[in-house]
Amino acid sequence: MKKTFKIYAVIFIVVMLILALLEVNKKETVSWRKNFDVNEKSPFGLFVFNNEAKDLFKNNLKKTEEAPYDYYSQRKKEAHNIVVIQNELDKESWKKILDQVSDGSDALILSNKVPKDVSDSIGYYDSDISFAEQNVLKLTDKQYQNDFIQLDKFPSGKGFSYIKPKVEVLGKTVEKNNSDQANFIKTKFGKGNIYIHCEPLFLTNYYLLKPGNQKYAQDVFSYLQDRETIWFVKKNTKMSRFFMRFVLSNPALKYAWWVFLGGLVLFIFFNTKRKQRIVPVLEPLRNTSLDFVKSIGNLYLQEGDFHDMMAKKGQYFLNKIRMDLLIDTQHLDADFANKLQLKTGKPMEMISEAIALIKKGQDPYANVMKEDLIRMNKLLDEIMG
Template identity: 25%
Template sequence: MSKRGKLYITLIAITVLTIIALEMTKPKQINWFESYALHHKIPFGSFVFKEQLQRVSKKVKLVERPPFEYLKSNSANGTYIFYNDVINFGREELNSLLDWVDKGNTLLVSARDFEPMLLDTLHLKTLSVNTIGNFNNEYKVQLVNPRLDNNSFKYDKPTTFYHFNKIDTLKTNVVGFIDAYRNPQEEAIKDSLVNIIKQPFGDGTIILSTFPQAFTNYFILKTPNHNYTASLLSYINTDEPIFVDTYYKSGKKFYTSPMYLFLNNRALKWAYYIVLICVLIYIVFEGKRKQRAIPIITPLKNHTVSFTRTIANMYYEKGKNKDIAKHKIQHFLEYIRNTMYLQTATIDAEFIKNLAARSNNTLEDTETVFNFISNIEKQTTVNNIELERLNTLIDNFKSHNQWKTKP
């Protein structure tokens, strides 16, 4: 290898090692994925909410099945809690939930926005919160009940929120407000936008919230935001069973891909990256196109002579001397046309004279050959002696030819 090649390899190796050292020493990046999964400790998981809820109530049950399937196989009463970025029940599942609420149970659903069928059933409409002037994309939320901690609570992650711009004022109770965080001096929300409502449905109650982040680790662990979540839960009866949905969650309960194990472990992740880098280096330096070995192909043998001999022997053994003589004569005439360039359609004295001159044979020898050929053609049968005589005359005639013959 040349000195320049060794230099390039050294520079690449130093660069790769430097990148690996920098990556391994830098702090681990925060995962901001909005999973809402109860087992996730990332900012937008809800591990803290699950732990605190189980401290408040001893009757918390985590439901890992779709609500339609769970309610069909269980007749327990209580409160069913759903919260996620997006929740779409579907017609049949929503009807089963509403039937369950109608029997005296409580349904709490928290999502950014809701499916049209649920909003139409409760005579509600939603609209996104106006963010004009909210340059930092910060929001504040507040509960209405003065007996609760009704201070405003700050949420400082950019996103899009919705509020209820149309409600059934005869049946709907306003529970909480949301608004853009514009003036830090304001402690309460003015010109409030309704984001949490409570509405009776049959013998039960439905609570809707457009702020699912209230149940995440990021919001609860920022003091005093935990008071907001605790006050919201005061609207449900903690003495009855509380069913917390784990089916409608953006985060997975378990990971089926083996790559998750590699990428989630720092050492395995960098081992995987180093292997990829080594493969790339190999491709760059060793992946050049090389000449493949050219296989030796044995050329096909010319079996024309063997084939001709086989056919001739077959004719000879079967006693077909006339056919052999006929082919011999045709081949001889073809030889004259190809080597001496004479037409053989008419064989007369002039033709024989020209042929004798071109073939370096005497006129008498040439006449002898063609006289014998004429006699053979007139006969119906040819014996062995005559066939051998014909072959001898033709071979002798060709031996005197001074013209170059085709191979």
């Protein structure tokens, strides 16, 4: 076993031990999210109500995760009760519910998320009526005067800001510093009745487990007739069938599982990186043209033929003048010098001296020195620079 692998193994074991100690000593946090999930045991889930619902409805309750639109499109029902608890439904489903109520069914809606077009057709407007941290829910019927529930954890503060005259108020929100506001109403709709309660929080685990609060919930549902009741529950309450559901549902096991997978990925990454083959170094291709030019230059220097080198340098310069500046180089006279001076912007003295040296290189009988070649090369580079 390699030394580096042993080091990684020790680091991984130490990290796992530290994480295990932190997990053991970690305090369980309580989620106060208002999920209204029938399988949730958190404070604002409906686990308790879901277990007590059969007795509350005398075993005449049917739960379904289908949307009301799908449910009623596939079957015809006689008059019955409809229950919806904080469930966001589509407009077509709301329309199906209203059609059932119009035919004689009763609907109990415990939600503060009823679409505005539906609430308008029923006959009320809802809004935020309170921002107090605590309030009390009471029913208006005298036989229920002693049954109330105090909301001391995150009440929604929802209520009915406007109610049509034919709508009956069944419950209200009571506060110390504000006037009472309606939160539970009843209205006739066709042959049936619609009950709207805009504070479903009283059905959650946190409040139903407090002594005495169950009576208020029983009073609210007592307005429904003793007949079959359909409860449309939220779709996300279905139990997962994933083979890892037990591990992923337990926070400690889920945390350990992801740490294990992360460690495995790191091990594979570092292990494969160590065994990667060496990438060969590729030498760049040599510029043979540059070597050829250097060889020719050295040859001329060794021969000392400065006259021939001046002639070739002048020939190259004149060719560049023709190609780049489009100047005729057949006659190296004053006209040529003026054109070259205008296009390059160099002093006329420099241009005249360069032309003289080019002519000297072209003269086969001229006596050319090394200094002439150096001076000519410098002048031509400056002119075309």
